[in-house]
Amino acid sequence: PDDETLPAVPGRASLASEAVEWRHRTIGGRIIDVEITSHPFQFESHDAMLVVALDITERKRVIRALADSEERFRSLVQNACDMITVIRADTTVIYQSPSCEVILGYDAAGLVGRMLSEIVHAEDSDRLLAFLALATTKPSTATTFEARLRHFDDTWRTFEIVGSDHTADPAVGGFVLNTRDISERKVLEQQLRDQAFQDALTGLANRARFMDRLEHALERSVRGPDSVAVLFIDLDNFKSVNDTHGHAAGDNVLIQVGQRVQNCLRTGDTVARLGGDEFAVLIEDIATSEVAERLASRVVDEISKAFVLSDGSEVTIGASVGVSFINEQDATRDLVQDADVAMYIAKTRGKSRYEIYNADMHTAMAQKLELVADLQHALEKPELFLEYQPTFRLSTGELTGVEALVRWQHPKRGRVMPAAFIARAEESGLILALGRWVLSMACRQARQWQMRYGDDFGSMSVNISVRQLQQPTFVEEVADILRETGVDPSRIVLEITESVMMQEVDSTIPVLDSLKRLGVRLAIDDFGTGYSSLSYLARYPFDILKIDKSFIDGIDEPGNQVELIRAIIEIAKVLGLEVVAEGIEREAQAMQLRDLTCDIAQGFLFSQPVSPAAIAEMLDRLRENLAA
Ligand code: C2E
Ligand code: MG
Ligand code: MG
Numbered sequence: 060p061d062d063e064t065l066p067a068v069p070g071r072a073s074l075a076s077e078a079v080e081w082r083h084r085t086i087g088g089r090i091i092d093v094e095i096t097s098h099p100f101q102f103e104s105h106d107a108m109l110v111v112a113l114d115i116t117e118r119k120r121v122i123r124a125l126a127d128s129e130e131r132f133r134s135l136v137q138n139a140c141d142m143i144t145v146i147r148a149d150t151t152v153i154y155q156s157p158s159c160e161v162i163l164g165y166d167a168a169g170l171v172g173r174m175l176s177e178i179v180h181a182e183d184s185d186r187l188l189a190f191l192a193l194a195t196t197k198p199s200t201a202t203t204f205e206a207r208l209r210h211f212d213d214t215w216r217t218f219e220i221v222g223s224d225h226t227a228d229p230a231v232g233g234f235v236l237n238t239r240d241i242s243e244r245k246v247l248e249q250q251l252r253d254q255a256f257q258d259a260l261t262g263l264a265n266r267a268r269f270m271d272r273l274e275h276a277l278e279r280s281v282r283g284p285d286s287v288a289v290l291f292i293d294l295d296n297f298k299s300v301n302d303t304h305g306h307a308a309g310d311n312v313l314i315q316v317g318q319r320v321q322n323c324l325r326t327g328d329t330v331a332r333l334g335g336d337e338f339a340v341l342i343e344d345i346a347t348s349e350v351a352e353r354l355a356s357r358v359v360d361e362i363s364k365a366f367v368l369s370d371g372s373e374v375t376i377g378a379s380v381g382v383s384f385i386n387e388q389d390a391t392r393d394l395v396q397d398a399d400v401a402m403y404i405a406k407t408r409g410k411s412r413y414e415i416y417n418a419d420m421h422t423a424m425a426q427k428l429e430l431v432a433d434l435q436h437a438l439e440k441p442e443l444f445l446e447y448q449p450t451f452r453l454s455t456g457e458l459t460g461v462e463a464l465v466r467w468q469h470p471k472r473g474r475v476m477p478a479a480f481i482a483r484a485e486e487s488g489l490i491l492a493l494g495r496w497v498l499s500m501a502c503r504q505a506r507q508w509q510m511r512y513g514d515d516f517g518s519m520s521v522n523i524s525v526r527q528l529q530q531p532t533f534v535e536e537v538a539d540i541l542r543e544t545g546v547d548p549s550r551i552v553l554e555i556t557e558s559v560m561m562q563e564v565d566s567t568i569p570v571l572d573s574l575k576r577l578g579v580r581l582a583i584d585d586f587g588t589g590y591s592s593l594s595y596l597a598r599y600p601f602d603i604l605k606i607d608k609s610f611i612d613g614i615d616e617p618g619n620q621v622e623l624i625r626a627i628i629e630i631a632k633v634l635g636l637e638v639v640a641e642g643i644e645r646e647a648q649a650m651q652l653r654d655l656t657c658d659i660a661q662g663f664l665f666s667q668p669v670s671p672a673a674i675a676e677m678l679d680r681l682r683e684n685l686a687a
Contacts, residue, residue, distance in 0.1 A: 080115065092119040145233040148191060148226070150175040153233050162240055164211025175236075180207035180215055194224035194234060205241070216242045258332040260310055261317035269331035269339055273394065276343045280385065287343055288351035288384045291398035292320065292358060294336035295377035295410040302529050303566035308368045312376065319361040323354055339395065348384040348415065355380045355413035363411050377411030379403075384415070400424045407482065431487045433469065434480055438492050442468050445500055446668035449677065450520075450639060450661045453653045458681060460518030460552070462661065463501035464668045465493070485526050494527045495536060502544040502551065504671055509547055512678045515685075520552040520582060528555065534573040541577060548578030552603060556584045571600050582639070586627070597634055603659075604631045608642025611662075615647035625655050632656070 083093045091114050098109040142162045145154035152175055155167040163178070179187050183206035190204050201223045207215040219241045225231035256268035264272070276287045294316065301309035313336065320330050320338055329341040340358070342351055362378035381401025383394045401416035403424055408414065437443050447461035467475040484490040498521050505519035527533050541548050553574060571581060582603035583596070587610045596604070606627060613620045631638045640652045643662030652660065666677075 080119075083112075091116045142238040144170075144175060144236040144238060145225075145231060146175050146236065147233050148195075150187065150191075162238075163208060163216070178209045180209070183207050190220070190222055191234060194222060195226075198224040198227060208238070216240055261314050261332050263317050263321075263338075264329055264331035266331060266333045266339075269329060269333065269341060270395075272329045272341055276341060277385070277394075279343070286345055286348070286385055287341070287394065288345060288348065288382060289394040289398040290340040290342070290351065290355050290358065290413075291381040291383075291395065291402040292338040292340065292362075293379050293402050293406065294362070295379055295406070297336040297376055299525070299529070300374050300376060304368060304372070304374065308374070311368060312366050312374065315366050316362060316378075319364075320358055323357040323361055339398070348382075351382050351384055352413070352415065355382045359411060359413050379405040379410050380413035381405055382413055382415045397421075403427070406486075427483060430480060431483050431489065434467070434484060434487075434489055434493075437467055437469070438489070438496065442470070443493070443496065444468065445497065445504070445671070447504075447671060447674045448661060448668035449666050449674065450517075450659050451665050453640075453649065453657055453660045458515075458517060458677065459659055460516075460520060460550075461674055462520040462554070462668075463497060463504070463522070465497050465522075481524070485524055488526070490524045490526050491530060494524055495540075497521060498523075498537065499540045499544065502540050502546045505550055506544050506546040508675070508678065509550055511675075512682065515681055516550075516678055518550050518552050518580070519546075520554050522554045522556075522584065525556065528567065528570055534570060534577070537574060537579070538577055541579075549580065551579040552582050553579055554582045554584040554605065557586050568599065575600050585641070596630070596636070601636055603639060604636045605639040605641050605661075606657075608662075611640050611642050611648055611652070614651050615645060621651065621655070624652075624657075628655050628657055 079095045079097075081093055081095065082090055084090050094113045094115045096111045096113070098111065100107050100109060141156075142158045143154070143156040144152055144159075146152055152170050152173055155165075155170040157167045159165055159167045159170060176184055176187065186204045186206055190202050193202055194200075201221050203219060203221050205217060205219055207217050210216050217240070218238045220239075221237040222234055225235050226233055256265055256271075257263070258265045273287070273289065280287045297309070297312070300312050313332070316336075316338065317330060317332060320340060324330065324340065324342070327343060331339050331341075333339050340354070342354060345351060359378055359380055362376065365373040365375050367373055379402050381398040381404065383392070383397035383401060385392060385394055397416040397420075400420045401414045404420050405412050405414040407427070414420075444466055445463045446466055447463055449461050450459050451457065452459050465477055465481075467480060469475045481490070484493050501519050501521045505516075508516040508519075530536070537553075541551070555571075574581060580602040581600060582605055583599070583601045584605050585607040586604050587607040604627075606624065610620065610624055610627075614624060628638050637659065638657050639659040639661055640648075640657050641661050643649050643652070643660050643664045645664060648662075649660055649664060
C-alpha cells in the first residue's frame with residue numbers, strides 16, 4: 060500500500076459507511092485501484108466493521124482517459140488549421156470549433172444545431188454516411204475520408220476528414236470530425252497526375268493515358284455495337300530534322316505534328332505521343348472502318364505539308380500510319396501492336412502512307428525482324444558481296460567505270476537484292492557498318508584494277524546512304540579507307556540519293572565540301588525521284604547527275620518526257636555536271652539519249668551488274684582490242 064489515503068482508513072473505521080480509494084499492490088506485484096467501504100455493525104454486542112474492497116482499476120482507467128481526452132480535445136480545437144466538429148448520428152452539429160469561421164466562412168455558433176449534411180456536397184454525402192456507419196462499429200478507431208463542403212461564399216472546398224465515434228464518451232457525446240482543407244493539395248495532386256499522364260513537350264496524352272483510355276474504350280465496345288480503332292503514326296525522316304536543324308527545331312515540329320493530328324480528329328478522340336516521333340490516335344464509337352481510314356488518310360496528307368520552323372525555314376517530313384480496327388467479335392487483340400505492325404508495312408511500302416492491319420502482316424513483320432538479325436550475322440560472316448555494273452560513254456561506247464552494288468548470299472533464302480534489305484539496314488542503323496564494308500571493299504577492288512588496267516579502268520561508284528552522311532565521323536572514315544586501300548581518290552565516286560538530302564541543304568553542303576576536298580567525286584543518284592528543284596542543284600558540289608530509271612523508261616515513246624529530260628540535261632551541262640542515264644534496257648532509249656547529248660549510259664542493255672571476274676574479263680578484252 061503506497062496510497063497516502065491508507066492511514067485514514069483505520070481512523071475513520073468507526074464512522075458510518077464511507078468509501079475510500081487507495082492503491083494496492085497485489086501479490087503478483089500488479090498495482091490495482093481499490094475502493095474500500097467500511098460498514099459498521101453490531102456483532103454479539105461488539106462494534107464490528109465490515110470492510111469491502113472493490114477493484115476499481117478499470118473504472119479509474121476510464122476516468123483518467125476521459126480527463127486526458129478532454130485535454131487532447133481542447134488542444135485539437137485550438138488548432139486553427141483544422142476544424143473540429145462534433146455531430147450526432149443524424150449529422151446535427153453539437154459543437155463547432157471557432158476555426159470554422161476562417162476555414163468555411165461560417166460563424167461557429169451559427170452552425171451548431173444545423174445538419175452538417177446541408178453543407179456536404181451531394182456526391183460526397185454517401186461517404187459521410189458510410190463513415191458514420193463504420194465508426195459506430197469500431198468506436199475507438201479513426202477513419203479518414205474526403206468530402207467537399209460548401210464555403211459560405213458558395214464555392215466548394217475539398218476536405219480531408221478524420222473522424223471517430225465518441226458518442227459513448229461523456230466528455231464528447233458525438234462523432235468527432237477533424238476537418239482539414241486540402242483544396243490546394245488536391246490541385247497540386249491533379250497537376251501531378253496530369254503530368255504523369257501528359258506528354259510534357261506536346262501537351263498531348265502520353266502512353267500511360269492512351270493505354271488507359273484504350274482499355275476503357277475496349278470495355279465499352281464489348282458492351283456496345285460500335286467499334287474502336289487505333290492509328291499508329293510514325294514520322295518519316297524525322298531524325299534528319301533533329302540532325303540538321305537541331306533538337307529545338309525537332310521539338311517544334313513534334314508540337315506542330317500533334318496539333319495537325321488533333322485538327323484531323325473529332326472532339327472525343329484521343330491523340331497521344333507515345334515517345335520519340337511516334338504518335339497514336341484512339342477513335343471510339345465508329346460504325347465502320349472507313350471512318351478510321353479517312354482519318355488516317357487525312358493525317359498522312361496533313362503531315363506531308365511543309366513545316367515552318369521558328370527561323371522561317373521549311374522542312375518536309377511525312378507520316379507512315381498503321382490502322383487497326385476492332386469490333387465486339389475480337390476485342391482481345393492488341394490493337395496498338397497491330398497498328399504498329401501495319402505502320403511498319405506502310406514504311407516498307409514507301410512511307411508517307413497508311414495501311415490497314417490484316418493478320419498476314421504479322422508474318423511479314425516477323426520475317427522483317429528476322430532479316431535484320433540475319434543481316435547482322437551477314438556482316439560478320441562472308442555472306443555479303445559486291446557486283447559491279449559497268450557504265451559506258453554513249454558517244455564512243457568506251458567503258459567509263461563501274462558501280463558497286465551490294466548483294467547478300469543468304470544461307471536459306473539464297474541471293475537477296477538490296478531493295479529487300481537496304482531500307483531495313485537504314486532503319487536499324489546497320490547501314491553504317493554495311494556501308495563502311497562496301498566502301499572499303501570497293502576501294503580495294505578499284506585499287507587492284509587501277510594497278511592492272513591503268514586508265515582503261517575508269518571510276519568506281521559507291522552508293523552512300525544518307526544515314527552515313529549524317530554521321531559526324533563519316534568524312535574521316537572515308538579518308539581512312541582511301542588511305543588504307545591506297546586507291547586514287549579521283550577514281551572514287553560517291554553516289555548519294557537525291558530524295559532526303561535535298562531538304563537539308565545547310566548541313567549537307569559542308570559535309571559534301573569536305574568529301575570533295577578528299578579528292579573524290581560526287582554523284583546525285585536517282586535524280587527526279589526526290590523533292591529537289593533544279594535550282595537546288597547549283598548549290599551542291601556535285602560532279603555527276605544520274606537520271607532515275609523512271610524518267611528513262613518512257614523516253615523512246617512519244618510524249619513530254621523527252622522535253623523534260625532535255626531540260627534536265629541542259630541545266631546539268633550549264634552547271635558543269637556529267638549526266639548518266641540509269642536503267643537503259645532498249646536500243647531506242649540509248650539512241651534518244653545520245654541525241655539529247657547525255658554523256659554516260661548504265662543499264663541492262665549494256666550489262667547487268669556482274670562479278671569482279673566478269674569486269675576483269677571486259678577490261679582484258681578492251682586492252683586486247685586496243686593492242687590489235
Ligand atoms: P541505284 O544506286 O540506283 O542502283 C542502280 C540499280 O538499278 C541497281 O539495282 C541496278 O541493278 C539496277 N539497274 C541497272 N540497270 C538496270 C536496267 O536496265 N533495268 C533495271 N530494271 N534495273 C537496272 P540494285 O543492285 O538492285 O540496287 C538497288 C539500289 O540499292 C541501288 O540503286 C542503291 O540505291 C541501293 N544499293 C545497292 N548497293 C548499295 C550499297 O552498297 N549501299 C547503299 N547505301 N545502297 C545500295
Ligand atoms: Mg547508285
Ligand atoms: Mg540510281
